[in-house]
Amino acid sequence: MAGSLLTAAGVVAGCSSEADNVVTLYYALEQYVPHIVATCNEEANGEYQIVHRQLPRDADGQREQMVRRLAAGDTDLDLLGLDVTWVPEFAEAKWLAEWTGEDKASVEEDTLEVPLKTATWDGKLYAAPMNTNVQLLWYDKSLTPEPPKTWEEMIEMSRDLKAQGKPYQILYTGAQYEGLVVAFNSLVNSAGGQVLSDDGTEVTLDDKARRALEIMRQMVDEGLNSPSLSNAQEQQVVDSFSPGDSQAAFQINWPFVYAATRDAKSPRFENLAWTTYPGVGDNPGRVTVGGFNIAVSAYSEKKDLAFKAARCLRQAKNQKYAAICGGVPPTLESLYKDEEPIAPCDGDTSGKRQSMVDAYPMRDDILKSLETAAVRPLTPVYQNLSTVTSKILSPPGSIDPQATLEELREELNNAVQSQGVLP
Amino acid sequence: MTTQGPNPAETAAGSTAVAEPAEDAKRGNGKKNGKSALSEGKRAERRLAWLLCAPAVIVMVAVTAWPIIYSLWLSLQRYDLRFPDDTEFVGLDNYVAVLSSGYWWTAFGVTLAITVVSVAIELVLGMVLALVMHRALVGRGLVRTVSLIPYGIVTVVAAFSWYFAWDQVYGYFTGPDDAPLTQTIPSLLIIVLAEVWKTTPFMALLLMAGLALVPDDLLKAAAMDGANAWQRFTKVMLPVMKPAILVALLFRTLDAFRIFDNIFVLTKGQNDTSSVSMITYNNLIKGLNLGIGATMSVLIFISVAIIAFVFIKLFGTAAPGSDTEGRR
Incomplete structure (x- = not known):
């Protein structure tokens, strides 16, 4: 039964054809995502175009969809939004492309240590921290x-x-x-x-x-x-x-x-x-640290573009937008000291220009917690x-x-x- | 197919291909008289019949037999998608793991309990509903339509409306500190309720077909002999309806044993409310363990086969699918 299911998933996925510069982003349905996708598409200026494929809100539903398609070797997935606990599993199953060279260096710069640890498996970097969270x-x-x-x-x-x-x-x-x-x-x-x-x-x-x-x-x-x-x-x-x-x-x-x-x-x-x-x-x-990482699928046929797109999606101004308008704390240390207000959030009619100070009065405590935070057991x-x-x-x-x-x-x-x- | 009375092909063979008295063929007893005379032509017909069936058989084998065989093969392997390098043949290890697991037997018990309780309730309610639909004098069409509505609603949609009805925050059956869907027994009762609500109309439909078999004359004669309403029901109607009741019971039992969607929506199998299908899904799709998942699928397949077998053995000739039933 499983076999036929997997084959079916492969067949369905195999049918789609897309323009050469389209990079698919499988990420949870979050209100801030369309904004950062649009920002990156504008910056890319035609080099790549990110298309957000919305995954369900609940974590189990997101994981199941990605896992089923990856198990069938679906080449249609380029970028994956992964909960911090999924990286070892996906990496061990050989579904993730490793981050190396310049891509890796850019991820390590300014990123907090504990979130970075959740993106690492077996000494290799398999994802880039998008956001983090602590209780x-x-x-x-x-x-x-x-x-x-x-x-x-x-x-x-x-x-x-x-x-x-x-x-x-x-x-x-x-x-x-x-x-x-x-x-x-x-x-x-x-x-x-x-x-x-x-x-x-x-x-x-x-x-x-x-x-x-x-x-x-x-x-x-x-x-x-x-x-x-x-x-x-x-x-x-x-x-x-x-x-x-x-x-x-x-x-x-x-x-x-x-x-x-x-x-x-x-x-x-x-x-x-x-x-x-x-x-x-x-x-x-x-x-315990929470949050989301972004990874490139090992089956992606556009890995170069995907890495570029991922770097854009997690750059400081996008993380800041997600933090202020989407409520997810950033993984870049410098943003915790940032006091510059941003343009009003999409859909906010009050026209309020918020900064990290307004949205995160507790940001010092978050940062302090993150320095000593524990990861959930890292295992496939x-x-x-x-x-x-x-x-x-x-x-x-x-x-x-x-x-x-x-x-x-x-x-x-x-x-x-x-x-x-x-x- | 072959149990549905005299085979039209055989009858045709009797009347045309072989010189055989036409009356015999029409009466359907050509078999008895012309055994040797028929054999050659009949054999040709059989061959043709097989050839005609072949495409269907091949498709059936491809879509049914192959997945079953593949599942069997998977169930004999350690096959975890998260450890693609560790895949190996392990014989019956998976069966040992599943059959010695408390989780599996809890799920098995829960499934059996849900099956027995819900089918029993459905049978009683379905019978009442069938009698009402059968006997309704006014608005028969309306009664039938209304009672069939639950069956027409998609199970998942119905399950969600039950879920919200019993939800801690939004539920109109619950208070703020009352969360029945987080406790085992209340959850199971709600699952049974959802099942019964949903499938009683189906039961009633099948039973109504049986009710149509009961001749009015028989009931009138029984009444004339002094049988009261209850006696007429138990001594006349039920025996005549027996085949229909068995079909209904068998269908619903097999169906109920595979319960999945209601549990998936209502409790996700938490607090010991998993059915066997649910636990299989958890191991196969969530846990990515093809070996254990396939083992569970095979065990469910065997359980279903046993249920069908027991029905046919226990109820003998009256059971659906037995040889004499169709020819009565």
Whole structure:
């Protein structure tokens, strides 16, 4: 069945014919993409023409479409928008063209180290970081003027607030999905551990991972999370924090919280404050990095043009536009110091000229987090690893630190060797 | 094809190709009398029949048999698209991996449960609906049209409307802290509900065809003999309808066992709600593991074959596809 499917995909794709200078960009449906594509097409002046092929909004849908076509050796794909966790998988399957020479040098210039690490596999550069992202700790400065520096402190503050009858809940993404894996990975790394070894071949969950599991369990046991923890994704987390009668005191969430809370006209916006991800014990916080990379397909017949187009798409002014108008933090360090306003965003009728300062009041904390940020385990089987991890950790109330740790070790070991069955 | 009563080709052979009493051929019992006389001409006819069938058979083999054989072959290999260099023949290792996996058996149990519960409910509701449609005196056309609407809606579209109805944020069946689609049992109930809502009309249609077989005279005679409505239903209607009921049950059971779209939209298989088709999709399309995925496909194929076999064995001659059924 699979065979016939793959062949069919190949046949369909083989039919399309395009002008020689057309470079296809398979990228998620994001509002800022048409603008940067248009900018590059104008600059290219006919040398190449980027055509944006919109992929679905959800990550699984994007990955599936690209994977199916690449597995069939489709030559119609030139540029691929990849979530940071997909690079090793695509690279190991030999679907990505390596960045070398001048192209590579241009990517390494000014790009932050951690995002660059997500684009690298086996010592080679396979993609160029387009944007990045980190979670921050958001809190209410009227409740806790001095934010917690560690999870232990946060749990204690929450306990005290609860005893005083004030909002106390610690919110994070506890639903059974990628967000739970991110939460776990940040905790493990902040405790000084790591899920997989650097080369992605061995499971390295140890006492530190156990500490992470203990913290997750302890919060449930003491009733410090929201009752809907096991349903909470990013949006639910921000939605449970915003109302005036919310019981939440802390949330671990992405920078969109700032704009979302402001736009929801939340009464809590005036006391909303943020800081970097808390540490565990004596270890500093190491938050999981997110974001998107752009890669050139190994089957592309226009690799030269594709590399040029990719470099254009991620150049500073495009990253700045995407950051300010699309809400995705840039991967170029210099943009975090940039204060120049840009022309109003496409479709913004107010004619407001925003700068990085307006859009990212939390930019220093993002940059600081990025310096120490942890990547998600780099392995070709990340998909398996993520599915299995979120399955085992859900719901967080069912975690039994020692038993769960052993189960994780065994199942992740299977996953890393691409053995066993996916749930 | 061959079970659909006297073969027209045979009848034709009896009347034209061979000198045979025409009345015999018309009565369809030429076979019995003219065994030796028929043989030569019949053989030629058979050969022609095979030749005529050949193109269809070749196409069937190409589009059905080959993928099945290829799946079998894939299932005996370690074949993960992410590790193209590690592809190798591994014998039955994939079967061991799948059959010793808790995830597979959970999915299997979930699929069986959904199949049994939804088909049982559909049978009862479908029968009621069929009786209503059959007996409706006024607005029969309207009743039939209205009850068929759910079946006319694309499953994915229907599944999405159920999804939004039960969604935590937008759902009109749920409150803000109530998310039934994130818990196992409530999710399964909603999946069954969506299935039943969607396919009961199909069941009713098949059963209505059976109801048409029940002669009114028989019911009137039974009533005359003092049978009440329930007795007439169980002692007269059901036995006469048995073949139609079996067809309906077999179709729906096979269909329900392959449930995919409702689960895909409603829960994506989270919280132990995966069906066997769902888990196969996850391993094959998401996990890119052709070996394990093909193994699961083969296991589903075997399960479906077993279900069909059990139906035919258990219900004997009344079962669809058995020899005597068509010739009754």
